[in-house]
Amino acid sequence: MESNPLFAAGFGLMGLGAGLAILRQGSVRGFNFLYRQMLVDLEIASKDKSYAWFLEWMSHHPARSSRHLSVQTNFKQHDNGSFTTTFNLVPGPGKHLIKYQGAYMLVKRERSGRLMDMNSGTPFETITLTTLYRDRNLFTSMLQEAQERAQKMQEGKTVIYTSYGPEWRPFGQPRKKRPLDSVILGENVKENVLKDVTDFLGSSKWYYDRGIPYRRGYLLYGPPGSGKSSFIQALAGELDYNICILNLSEMMLTDDRLNHLMNHCPERSILLLEDIDSAFNERKQVADQGYNSGVTFSGLLNALDGVASAEERLIFMTTNHPEKLDPALIRPGRIDYKEILDNASEDQVRRMFLRFYEGEDELCNEFIEKVKLLGHSVSTAQLQGLFVYNKGNPQGAVDMCKFLQK
Template sequence: MGGIAVVLAGIGVTMTRKIGKACYDAVFRQLVLSAEFNSRDDSFRWIISWLSEHPAVSDGKQFAVFTSLRYLGPAGRDLDRDEKKEDVYLLPTGWTMIRHKKHWLVVSREQGDEKSGGSPKERETLTIYIIGGSKEELLSIVRESRLAYEAKEKSRTSIFVADEYSSWNKIASRISRPLDSVVIWPPERAQWILNDCVRFMQAEEWYASRGIPWRRGYLLYGPPGTGKTSLVSALAGELKLPIYVVSLSSSKLTDDSFAELLNGSAPRCILLLEDVDAAFRDRHAKNASGGLTFSGLLNAIDGVAAQEGRLLFMTTNHRELLDPALIRPGRVDVDVRFDRCAKEQVGLYVRSFFRDITDDEVDAFVEAVPSGTLSIAQLQACLLRHRDSPPKALAELRTLLSSM
């Protein structure tokens, strides 16, 4: 009988604990609202940025110190730098309680590992508990953090690249470049491309009503240094879109990971594939590193499951090396050729570079550079070395041309 009593007592203690825990969980769920933010989602950046500047957080006692927030998981961000502030950012560690408006918030940051292809994948989770809160109050915090984040990013262009784990990693947030800072020839071509992008972005219902996939592709081709990537950056600034850059020669890319990457980009963005001629020489081969196949590339950008609503830009120095299947209509809708500087282009660029230059000095630069001899990058390099002295820049330019 004694043994039975011990067993029953043990069962009773176990049941009591389980009932107590169940009651505690039920009360906790009724009184505390929790929300989890994952580092692979945009909302994580909004909340991290909001927390780093919250007055209550600055009064804490335990911090993680960062000189850049881009390392907080694949979606981490680098906050706008202010010369008046120290380039050090403090974030709470472990469990932190802060007061926000009428409620107490408990913040928990945890970092874990996922497995992807056998390699550890950095991932961070942030959980906010709102004591006595509601979904409306949670959404209010999310909206507040998003608006604050977007206000800072309003005049900037965000650039994402695919990392070694096939996730998007934000590497830069740059002041948006104005379109008129890109000097291509003829000059009205840049505005025409911008207008075409705007018309596409506003035409979702038009495409749907006609059963046409809502996609737009651009091929920018020509010699190196002629302004292809610069134009993409300026368009992103004018359209207020982020740029997502993929290197097709990456050894980590496979057909599945490439499709996942593209579908994981922002719903409205510029997708940039640079130097597409260098990745595939044969449609039946894999890319230079042996991962992504040519058919995988085509399916990702134009297949049934391909994302819609984005602008696809591909650049190449050698259009003639591209497979016709890659640049057929529907995948590439607009071809834009970039050439080395025309004389008129030289004049426009020199005048925009040296703001106080005289007409005679501009004419001297124009006369010195024969059409089609220099790329805009070569011209810029000469001017940068003598940015305070047009005569010295002109002298070096003549030396360069004579050596060529």
């Protein structure tokens, strides 16, 4: 057999193949060893706050090489009703190369094909950053830069949060802070609520020293269009706070998730429960249609002031029908301050008219008399709608006063 050339050739090929396999395996191991020694990875999951910060930062980074982009479309509505549209081109799924402080980084954005966020309907994603091990400290610097950029974009604005699963996420773009004096309420209403809130926020030590839970609840009630939501938005701007809106009628909300959300609000945020009277009534009305909200009334009460309820919390509730509220919901400890925001008084009508039409005192008096002749009260929302329609035309507002419906 040794003299058989075919056998010798086959044996030689086997040896060569085995040698190449060993060499290949050694090369792979060697490459992996060098990779671990020379390179470092940083993974950012889409559930992490820094994920959105980094994408925004990278979309404006000048030294980047991207051939696959995704678009983020933002709408902005102006006071005259027109819209401005802006498009942010952010790195799409795939690989991208950036240069940061002299170091090259490979950015790999991957989208899961199976795992989906059940609340937003979008697939989970990850971003993996790869660079030389010696430059690993640049990761922290880059993320801090992205965070500072995000915070700068929110300066002077109010961020609205809504719940997505077990966490809070920003809803839309941050909004310009609404001036507190732009909301025309009854005499001393704004001043009294603001004084109470600021006193509470500055009294944490007083509460803790006396063993009192450091939280405070407010109930704003009154007819629709009386300025409840507008006042809360303006109050948040005045305090430099954000707003977390919690919808108790949400289909996927449960007692446990409600408690978790109320205990994990973003810092410096007002927790807002709008139309609290309808949360459980609507659920009963549509129960026959298959709707099922997992939140129980007892679950809400426990989340408000139970053993596991949050400290350092500022909560506002609104309702158009306070008579429908269960006394257990609005007892002291759950609701500590109640304020009615009613339809516009004569003083409110005057202040609103002169705010829109400065110096038109005679027409203002005429407008007030016509409002009295209507025979019914009107909301501040109705007045604002009339004044906006007649922007710069006080006589038109006076002439159209008769169309204000009850």
